Amino acid sequence: MTDIARSPKQIGALIRKRRRAKDLNQTELGAKTSLRQATISTIENGEEATRIGTICDVLAALDLEFVIRPRRTVKPSDLEDVF
Amino acid sequence: MTDIARSPKQIGALIRKRRRAKDLNQTELGAKTSLRQATISTIENGEEATRIGTICDVLAALDLEFVIRPRRTVKPSDLEDVF
DNA sequence: AATGATTATACGATATAGCGTATAATGCAG
DNA sequence: CTGCATTATACGCTATATCGTATAATCATT
Numbered sequence: 001m002t003d004i005a006r007s008p009k010q011i012g013a014l015i016r017k018r019r020r021a022k023d024l025n026q027t028e029l030g031a032k033t034s035l036r037q038a039t040i041s042t043i044e045n046g047e048e049a050t051r052i053g054t055i056c057d058v059l060a061a062l063d064l065e066f067v068i069r070p071r072r073t074v075k076p077s078d079l080e081d082v083f
Numbered sequence: 084m085t086d087i088a089r090s091p092k093q094i095g096a097l098i099r100k101r102r103r104a105k106d107l108n109q110t111e112l113g114a115k116t117s118l119r120q121a122t123i124s125t126i127e128n129g130e131e132a133t134r135i136g137t138i139c140d141v142l143a144a145l146d147l148e149f150v151i152r153p154r155r156t157v158k159p160s161d162l163e164d165v166f
Numbered sequence: 167a168a169t170g171a172t173t174a175t176a177c178g179a180t181a182t183a184g185c186g187t188a189t190a191a192t193g194c195a196g
Numbered sequence: 197c198t199g200c201a202t203t204a205t206a207c208g209c210t211a212t213a214t215c216g217t218a219t220a221a222t223c224a225t226t
Contacts, residue, residue, distance in 0.1 A: 005149040006142075008135045014151045025172060039214060041174055048136030049183085049213060052091050055135050059089075059151070066088040067150040068097045068142070108202060122184060124204055132183060132213085 004072075009046030011055060016044040018062045032061040087155075092129030094138060099127040101145045115144040 005011040019029050019040075026040040033040075035054065043050050043058060059065060088094040102112050102123075109123040116123075118137065126133050126141060142148060 003151045005151050007139055011135065011149070011151065026174095027172080036215070036217095037173075038175075038216095042213085045174085047213085049134045049211090051132045051183090051213070052094065052135050052138050053131030054213085056090055060154075063154045064151050065154045066094070067152060068086045068088050068094065068147050069150060071143075071146045071148045109204095110202080119185070119187095120203075121186095121205075125183085128204085130183085132181090134183070134213090137184080 005066075006071075007046070008048045008050065012044045012046040014064075015058055015062065018064055019044075022062065029058070029061060033057045088149075089154075090129070091131045091133065095127045095129040097147075098141055098145065101147055102127075105145065112141070112144060116140045 003014050005014055019026070024032075025037075026044070027037040029035075030037045030040050033054075035058070039054070040058070043055065056066075086097050088097055102109070107115075108120075109127070110120045112118075113120045113123050116137075118141070122137070123141070126138065139149075
């Protein structure tokens, strides 16, 4: 279960998954991060222009972190974006 | 050597390290990503407001990727930000 | 179907990325 | 120390995040 995130959409999807796993709604996550529910919504939907600082804040609130590593080949089963 | 990146500054530092390892200057990396040298500079210096889409583009150009995972305790030796 | 909870979207306002272009500051080899 | 390469910074411009506030759309449960 390595959660590769190569695009804002993948990052948003992982944030949403984790938020739900923690039983939070967007308003609650927003409260933890001083962001509006509307902002959490756009992040989870993969807005390309979200600020990296904002993403980092949200990850921290969810006890997540980024790791940066050389790209690896993706197993087909890890792909979500194949039409 | 797990490259944890919890802040824009850490992300920028890792991008710089990788760029240099690939023997590219900021202008060359900019060319690969359709970004200006000045933009690469601000990214590497940890600008909080850089767009996540822009970061993803730069990582791709450097053959890097994000992994998102639950936060782990950081070994003291991995810390760069301790004054 | 109805209701309450959750998420998506709207509008005007403010702040700022990234652009093009240019220059200043710094780094480095000889 | 000198000169070239590299990186940092500046200015005006356009696009857009995020804000506050509010509402519309969707989901889930009964």
